[in-house]
Amino acid sequence: MASTVVPRPQHLLTVAFDRSAGWAAFASAALGVLYAVAFVVLRDPGLSAATLMLGALTSTAVFVALHARTSPIAPPAALWALLVAMLGALGAMVHGGFDLANVLHPPAVSSPDLPNAVDPRGLLTFGLSGLGTLAFARLLTRDARTPAWLAPLGVLSGVLSLALYVGRLVVLNPASPLIAFPALAAGFVVSPAWYIGLGLALLRD
Incomplete structure (x- = not known):
């Protein structure tokens, strides 16, 4: 007798993905700190490239979960936020992968002053990622399940990310306050x- 496959209820599948996305958010936080340490303190290009790439990858699961959470509030705005945030994450992955490839196999001729062709001065890594964060944070202000303090924190994160992109675009010196702060x-x-x-919000729900 053939066995019958009983599909899992849709809400259980959503909860399962939210839990995975919650742990991915924790991983993104840890990789973000490690990237900052590697880039600012250790000045290790290999480690900073690898952590940038992995952190961007784990953040994609978080963005999908945020889209599912905010889509009932404003579907077009949630879709726009997802697309912008995903473009930022994919750009960061490509940027990190490009830098890692150059660290492992240095090209014969290279100029550190030239911006990355895919992600010039962090246009995707900081610019679009900041816009996506701002858009999701704005939507979370209307979500009753989200703690009241989380949306303002997302707004601040998005603003700082955009400020970092503008600083990298205008000033090349990383010691400048426009970039360092x-x-x-x-x-x-x-x-x-x-x-x-x-991560806490997704796991709690």
């Missing part, structure tokens, strides 16, 4: 706290 605040405090808060 947003990088330190976002990398070590605000962005990890944002992802930890998202």
Whole structure:
């Protein structure tokens, strides 16, 4: 007799993905801190490239969960936020993969002053990622399940990310306050706290 496959209820599948996305948010927070340490403190290009790439990958699961959470509030806005955030994450993955490939096999001729062709001065990594974070944070202000403190933290994270992109675009010196302050605040405090808060919210629900 052939066995009958009983499909799992849709809400159980959503809960299962939210749990996975919650743990992915914790991983994104940890990888974000490690990226900041590698880029700002250790100045290790290999480690910073690898953590940028992996952190962007884990964040994609978080963005999908955020889209599912905010879509009932405003479907077009949630879809736009998902597309922008995903483009930012994919750009960060490509940027990290490009840098890692150059570290493992240095090209014969290279110029560190040239911007990345795919992600010039962090247009995707910081610019679009910041816009996506702002869009999701705005939607979360209307979600009764989300803690009241989480949306403002997301707004601050998005603003710092955009400020970091503008700083990298205008000033090349990483020691400049236009780059150093947003990088330190976002990398070590605000962005990890944002992802930890998202992870707690997704796991709690």
